[in-house]
Amino acid sequence: MKWDFNSLIDRIMVSAEIGNISAALRRFAADCGFDHFAYLSIKPGGAYAISDYPQEWQRRYLREGYERLDPVVWRAQHTALPFQWSMGKDRKSLPREKRAFVDQAAEHGIRSGLSIPLPDGFGRRAILSFASARQPDGKYETPDANEAFVAASLIHAFITVHDSRGEPARSPCLTPQEKLCLRWKAEGKKNHEIAQILQVKASTVRWSLDAAREKLNAVTLPQATAIATALRLI
Structure with missing residues (x-):
């Protein structure tokens, strides 16, 4: 297995659309002997992904919030280096809910792979993974950490700029009044000023902001306005 990250960077640099980035990652994964790729970003409102995993698995993963059970996500939160993983490893020692997750992943052809963690701001991580339907006979050849990080960071930047799929798959559902109050708070208005603008009670503004x-x-609240702005909710 040869990790040719230079060729991947070349393909990404000429990619004008998310579809082209996906195609480049799919080809790179195949060239490296993997069956699938997945880019996952964990946000306050949930997670969103660009992947060629089976569609049924992608929908279930995002709908059920499986990032909370995924051992790959857990490990990515605790290391800055590329790492190999096997879903079947130490399966018997896992809690029942996590064992069920591992079994479901295997049913959809996700049994082993290699992942590259990426900083995603505010203590969060994004993850670029290459997965195989097979359990490895031995260890994968580990890529050079610097080359892997540079290529994955470029991909992360392109996806962020292109704003994959518009918004995270499970964005928080704010009411129109909550959005208005949060927007005016982001503009530096005080609660009583927002109340005057919206012609509501100050207590209503406070409750809306807290919600x-x-x-x-x-x-x-400053953190809330920053998150809402990043998610394009306000």
Whole structure:
């Protein structure tokens, strides 16, 4: 197996659309002996992915929030280096819910692979993975960490700019009033000023902001406005 990240970078550099990036990753995965690729970004409202995993598995993964069970996601949160993984490894020692996840992944042809963690801002990680339907006979040839990180970072930047699929698959559902209050808060308005603008009570503004903050899984209102802005909710 030869990790030719230079050729992958060449293909990405001439990619004008997400479809072209996907095609480049699909070809790279095949050239390296893998069956699938997956780019996964974990956001406060959930996760979104660009992948050639089976569509049924992608829909189930995003709908059920399987990133909370995925051992690959867990490991990516705890290392900055590319790592190999096998879904069947230590299966018996896993809790029942995680064993079920591993079994479902295997049923969809995802048994082993190699992943590259990427910083995604605010302590979050994105992950670029190459997966195989087979359990490895031995270890994969580990790519040069610097070359892998450069190529994966470029892919991450292109996907972020292209804003894959518009929004994360499970964006928080804010009410129109919560969005308005959060938008005015982002503009620097105080609660009583927002109340005057919207012609509502100050307590209504406070409740709306608190509700939006909780939905966005934010600790503070400035963090909530930053998340909502990044998700294009306001």
